[in-house]
Amino acid sequence: MLSSLLIVLLPLVLGYLVRVRHPRFLAAINRGVSASIYIILLLMGISLAGLEDLGGKLSQLGGQSLLLCVVISACNLAALTWLSRRLRLEVAASTSVADAPTSKLAAMAGSMSLIGAVLGGVILGLLASGPLGLPLFDAAETLSEWVLYLLLALIGCQLRNSGMPLKQILLNRFGLAIASVLAASSLIGGLLAAPLLDLPWNEGLAMAAGFGWYSLSGILIGDQLGPLLGGIAFLNDLLRELLAFVLIPLVIKRHPALAIGYGGATSMDFTLPVIQQHGGIACVPVAVVSGFILSLLSPPLILFLLTL
Numbered sequence: 001m002l003s004s005l006l007i008v009l010l011p012l013v014l015g016y017l018v019r020v021r022h023p024r025f026l027a028a029i030n031r032g033v034s035a036s037i038y039i040i041l042l043l044m045g046i047s048l049a050g051l052e053d054l055g056g057k058l059s060q061l062g063g064q065s066l067l068l069c070v071v072i073s074a075c076n077l078a079a080l081t082w083l084s085r086r087l088r089l090e091v092a093a094s095t096s097v098a099d100a101p102t103s104k105l106a107a108m109a110g111s112m113s114l115i116g117a118v119l120g121g122v123i124l125g126l127l128a129s130g131p132l133g134l135p136l137f138d139a140a141e142t143l144s145e146w147v148l149y150l151l152l153a154l155i156g157c158q159l160r161n162s163g164m165p166l167k168q169i170l171l172n173r174f175g176l177a178i179a180s181v182l183a184a185s186s187l188i189g190g191l192l193a194a195p196l197l198d199l200p201w202n203e204g205l206a207m208a209a210g211f212g213w214y215s216l217s218g219i220l221i222g223d224q225l226g227p228l229l230g231g232i233a234f235l236n237d238l239l240r241e242l243l244a245f246v247l248i249p250l251v252i253k254r255h256p257a258l259a260i261g262y263g264g265a266t267s268m269d270f271t272l273p274v275i276q277q278h279g280g281i282a283c284v285p286v287a288v289v290s291g292f293i294l295s296l297l298s299p300p301l302i303l304f305l306l307t308l
Contacts, residue, residue, distance in 0.1 A: 011150070011152040011156065012152040012153065012300070015153035015155065015156025015158075015159075015160070016157065017160070018156075018157045018160065019161065020157060020161045030158070032150070033155060033158060036148075036151040037114070037151065037219070039144075040144050040151065040219050041114055041121065041215070041219070042117050042118070042120055042121040042124070043143055044118055044144065044222050044227050044230055044231065045119060045120060045121020045122040045123075045124070045125060046122070046124055046125035046128075046136065046140040047137060047144070047222070047226075047227035048121070048227045048228070048231060049122045049124070049125025049126045049137075050136075050137035057228055061231045061235065062235070064232050065232045065239065066239070067196060067197065068189075068190075068193050068232065068236045069243075071189045071196070072189030072193065072208050072236070072240075073189070073240070073243065074189065075185040075192070076186060076189065076261070076262055077262070079181050079182075080178070080182065080185070080255070080257055080258040080261045080262060082181075083177060083181045083257045083258070084255035084258045085255075087256075087257045089174055089256040089282070089283070114238070118231070118234070125140075144222075148220075151216075151219070155299070159292075159295065172289040175285070175286045175288070175290040175292075176289070176293065178257050178260055178286065179261075179290040179291075181261065182261040182264055182294065183209075186211055187205050187208055187209065189208055190204045190205045190207055190209070191205055191208075192204075193208070194207075202305050202306065202308040203229070203305075203306070206221060206301075206302050207232065207236065209297075209301045209302045209305060210236070210237040210298055211294040211295075211297070212237050212240045212244075212263055212264025212294070213237060213298050214233075214234050214235075214236075214237030214238040214240075215234075216298065216299060217236075217237050217302065218230045218233045218234025218237070219234075220302045220303065220306075221233040221234075221302065222234075224303075225306070240263070240264060240266075241264075241271065243262070244262050244263035244264075244266065244274075245271065247259065247262055248262075248263070248274045248275055248278060248279075252275065253278075256279055256283060259279065260275055260286055260287045260290060263287075263291070264291070265291050265294040265295045265298060266291065267287040267288070267290050267294075268287065268288045268289075268290070268291025269291065271287075272284070272287055272291070275287045
């Protein structure tokens with residue numbers, strides 16, 4: 001298992017070592033990440049279609065995702081509410097953030113398109129089942145591994161070239177505090193949910209370590225533990241993002257740390273415009289730093305936990 005951890009982490013580290021300055025190359029990397037995510041989710045759907053008793057498995061997937069989300073969210077909300085009362089973070093109305101989804105609807109549409117990719121894969125797998133079914137399912141699992149390696153390399157490159165200096169991250173105490181509390185409370189939630197889901201403790205922790213990064217958590221868990229658990233991780237983190245869109249406008253005035261933190265890794269991209277719109281420009285660097293730290297922490301932590 002340790003060797004598999006190193007094999008998967010290697011592309012991430014190699015990608016992080018690559019410095020890209022040309023905007024055209026950065027745009028190509030961003031498109032490559034997006035395309036890789038859709039391809040892997042499509043292949044995950046094909047693998048799901050190969051499971052026996054698919055209807056029962058999908059019902060189990062939905063129920064367990066909801067249970068995992070409820071337990072982790074309860075821990076997150078309690079811990080972030082406590083933190084909000086101790087951080088002096090001011091909020092104010094302001095203008096929109098550049099290069100981010102311009103509305104809750106646009107961001108949610110992006111989330112729904114990822115679900116569509118999984119469903120499309122399930123339909124494709126069902127249509128191709130029969131004499132060609134088993135070779136197709138085997139090919140989907142093999143291809144998803146190679147696309148995953150490419151995705152991790154591109155993500156490492158994205159993180160390196162995000163324009164976020166390490167000094168700026170370490171000096172932003174609000175972002176560090178929010179990311180730390182969100183990560184710790186999520187892992188506590190995963191540990192509590194593990195026996196309820198009939199999972200070993202380390203797998204419960206790994207399922208909670210996506211921190212809202214649903215596209216990557218589902219892919220990493222699916223690659224190591226199979227498409228069913230990968231689907232549960234994916235839906236759990238997707239539910240977090242959808243709930244964040246509703247929660248942020250309601251609580252950010254009184255509990256800004258709670259509003260910023262609950263979105264997890266998505267606070268640096270998809271939920272950022274909502275945070276900025278309702279919390280003001282002062283919340284933007286805090287949200288970006290918190291989301292960046294969680295995005296950097298999530299992949300190696302998931303893989304490490306799965307080796308235990």
